Amino acid sequence: MSLLELKNVSKIYGELKALDKVNIHVDQGEWVAIMGPSGSGKSTMMNIIGCMDKPTMGEVLLDGVDIARESSKKLTDIRRDKIGLVFQQFHMVNYLTAVENVMVSQYYHSMPDEKEALDALELVGLRERAHHLPSQLSGGEQQRVCVARALINHPELILADEPTGNLDEANENIVLSLFRQLHREGTTLIVVTHDPEVAEAAQRTIVLEHGRVAREVNNENFDPNAI
Amino acid sequence: MKKIHVSGIVLTVLAAVQAIGARTFLHPCVHEDGSLAACAGAGDWLFGLGLAGILLGLGLTLLPVRGIRLALCAAALAWGVCTLLAPGTLSPICMMPSMRCQMVTRPGALVLGVLILLCAAGSLVIAARKGKRA
Amino acid sequence: MKKRSLPLRNLARRPVRTALLILLVAFQALAVFGGSLVIFSLRNGLQSLENRLGADIIVIPATARSKVNPESLFLQGTTGYFYMNRDRLEKLENVEGIERISPQLFLASLRASCCSVPVQVIGLEQETDFVVQPWIARSYGRALGLKDVVVGSRVSAAVGESIRIYQENCPVVGKLDATGTGLDTAVYCSMETLAHLLDAARAMGHDLQISGDSAAQVSAVYLKVKDGYDVGKVTDDINVHVRKVEAIQTRNMFSSVSDSLRSVSSVVVWLIAAVWVLALMILLVVFAMMMNERKREFAVFRLLGMSRGQLGGMVRTEAVLCGAAGGLAGIGLALLVILPFSGLIEASLGLPYLMPGAGMIAALGGGTLALCILMSALASLGAAVRLSRVDPGTILREGNG
Numbered sequence: 001m002s003l004l005e006l007k008n009v010s011k012i013y014g015e016l017k018a019l020d021k022v023n024i025h026v027d028q029g030e031w032v033a034i035m036g037p038s039g040s041g042k043s044t045m046m047n048i049i050g051c052m053d054k055p056t057m058g059e060v061l062l063d064g065v066d067i068a069r070e071s072s073k074k075l076t077d078i079r080r081d082k083i084g085l086v087f088q089q090f091h092m093v094n095y096l097t098a099v100e101n102v103m104v105s106q107y108y109h110s111m112p113d114e115k116e117a118l119d120a121l122e123l124v125g126l127r128e129r130a131h132h133l134p135s136q137l138s139g140g141e142q143q144r145v146c147v148a149r150a151l152i153n154h155p156e157l158i159l160a161d162e163p164t165g166n167l168d169e170a171n172e173n174i175v176l177s178l179f180r181q182l183h184r185e186g187t188t189l190i191v192v193t194h195d196p197e198v199a200e201a202a203q204r205t206i207v208l209e210h211g212r213v214a215r216e217v218n219n220e221n222f223d224p225n226a227i
Numbered sequence: 228m229k230k231i232h233v234s235g236i237v238l239t240v241l242a243a244v245q246a247i248g249a250r251t252f253l254h255p256c257v258h259e260d261g262s263l264a265a266c267a268g269a270g271d272w273l274f275g276l277g278l279a280g281i282l283l284g285l286g287l288t289l290l291p292v293r294g295i296r297l298a299l300c301a302a303a304l305a306w307g308v309c310t311l312l313a314p315g316t317l318s319p320i321c322m323m324p325s326m327r328c329q330m331v332t333r334p335g336a337l338v339l340g341v342l343i344l345l346c347a348a349g350s351l352v353i354a355a356r357k358g359k360r361a
Numbered sequence: 362m363k364k365r366s367l368p369l370r371n372l373a374r375r376p377v378r379t380a381l382l383i384l385l386v387a388f389q390a391l392a393v394f395g396g397s398l399v400i401f402s403l404r405n406g407l408q409s410l411e412n413r414l415g416a417d418i419i420v421i422p423a424t425a426r427s428k429v430n431p432e433s434l435f436l437q438g439t440t441g442y443f444y445m446n447r448d449r450l451e452k453l454e455n456v457e458g459i460e461r462i463s464p465q466l467f468l469a470s471l472r473a474s475c476c477s478v479p480v481q482v483i484g485l486e487q488e489t490d491f492v493v494q495p496w497i498a499r500s501y502g503r504a505l506g507l508k509d510v511v512v513g514s515r516v517s518a519a520v521g522e523s524i525r526i527y528q529e530n531c532p533v534v535g536k537l538d539a540t541g542t543g544l545d546t547a548v549y550c551s552m553e554t555l556a557h558l559l560d561a562a563r564a565m566g567h568d569l570q571i572s573g574d575s576a577a578q579v580s581a582v583y584l585k586v587k588d589g590y591d592v593g594k595v596t597d598d599i600n601v602h603v604r605k606v607e608a609i610q611t612r613n614m615f616s617s618v619s620d621s622l623r624s625v626s627s628v629v630v631w632l633i634a635a636v637w638v639l640a641l642m643i644l645l646v647v648f649a650m651m652m653n654e655r656k657r658e659f660a661v662f663r664l665l666g667m668s669r670g671q672l673g674g675m676v677r678t679e680a681v682l683c684g685a686a687g688g689l690a691g692i693g694l695a696l697l698v699i700l701p702f703s704g705l706i707e708a709s710l711g712l713p714y715l716m717p718g719a720g721m722i723a724a725l726g727g728g729t730l731a732l733c734i735l736m737s738a739l740a741s742l743g744a745a746v747r748l749s750r751v752d753p754g755t756i757l758r759e760g761n762g
Contacts, residue, residue: 046754050664052753081666085664092661096370107665108665149665322517324704325708330702331702333701337701341697
């Protein structure tokens, strides 16, 4: 069943077409990588799927709702309720501890629940670091906290933008291992990356060039049970 | 580089103001013929306390050991209380409200004493908390 | 962690910046509250003085000005003494338009036991006095006996104690309420007592420049003018028709005091305005810088689901907290300085000065605090609105590799 569908989506800035009649779909529970060089339109697509921007033309159906027609306020609500975001730069609130960073995500969704936040940290293997500030955590640990923050409200979709871009190989493997675990549990994942190794971890890769879908590749080596 | 504690600097400045003030702008009454008035002792108390305060302040500025800092903070609290009590309790002052010791020395000691107490209390809380966190 | 503790946590993580904001607001509060307190105290003092003096005209010997400034004596309690014969009273009674007339007798003590400085001793004719009697009656309801004294609020002697004036022991039977004027340092007694003290002073060898019987002297005569008569005209009549006296309208004494009060108030108001404008400008700059520095943090909150309104609310809460803390600090500092130093302020200004009651002080403090909170919230408004409109996705992707 399709969770996300982009139909003839274009984003035009003056003379520049950042996205040009893009058509993609992502099924429920699927893990899709979006690849492409700089300027290919990955960021623009990420912003549109993440309800941070609206297309100039086309439809963006998220769980059946065309988010391209919604107001800014509604987009905020949808983003809060349905999407978990993970960024390359982590973007933790640096004066809050790890568990508090996770709880902030709960504030605007439902009710802050420390136990639930600790459980989310347990899931990413960081329960014992729950009361540490970001400055006391390594890059990999911070990214894992961000994954926990993205998961806490049980979103339908995890959208990750270069999640391993600032990590060394060891931490990259830890984060990918987390994604594999989430995928096994049925979470839909869209990972925007320029790293082929990260893309290979996904089930399917969509390659963008100059704002268009150049090709879609099913990863034949994908192993759903890989750790 | 050695860590400098801001609260110690503030207390040192207050102590210097007190010591200098006791002999200048906060001095108590002097008779027209230059002889000492009944309130002269208040000025001496404030001067002596100010000198002691300078030492306390310098200690709090420079010394890092938590136990010593806590002791110095407690001593600073005592200094603040003595400053409040110097004119009127520790040493007598003149009776007429229009006298200098009543109009200038006592209010000045009150202001300084309160500021010293606030700063010392703040230092004590911070020093105690830092110990807990460690 | 509660949602409402987010603003507090952010303020705590930047102690220097937070301290600067609080300090700025504290200056504003100090200026408004302190300045208002001084202005209200001056107005209270003037009102108190008008109430206390009571008379329309004061008549003094023509030579009195060469010895002491009458305005200083009557308004600021400067000690001084001058005398004229009681027969002047009869002349004054014949002036048309006088409703009430009462003499007073002055003496400056030479260091009474209560005090290390001379105090003004004022003798009242209790049968005719309409100036001080109403005030005395509040603390002592009977007639003053021989050597009984009632002291002003700033004389260091309590009821039941005695003070020694020219080696005469005088029991203190009453203490007057504060007026904020020089009258607070005066000692009041009956005419008979003061004549007695005059004799004691003369016996000690003090030359008071009196000729004749002490009991036949008066220093000043207080006059109340009948309704329908012009005070100025009556004053002129006295100055023309009664020899060797000078009649002074109390209204003229007040007008110079109230002119001075207006000048001082005006300076204070300008100072308050200058401090406020300067501090507000700095606050605006600091808030703008603060918001700019926190773009990413705000973008994260927006992405996590915080609405623009909620983000603005969080920023306003931070500003309000700073405003409240600064307001309280400024008000506290003003009280710490102005209350204890009120004697010095009064002596420096040379004007009647009477602190308002606790209720008025609380009202001024509450008003100042509300103003500080409001100004802080407004100062943060522009920056918060601008920042909440920025696209969070763009900000967060800046710096991505």
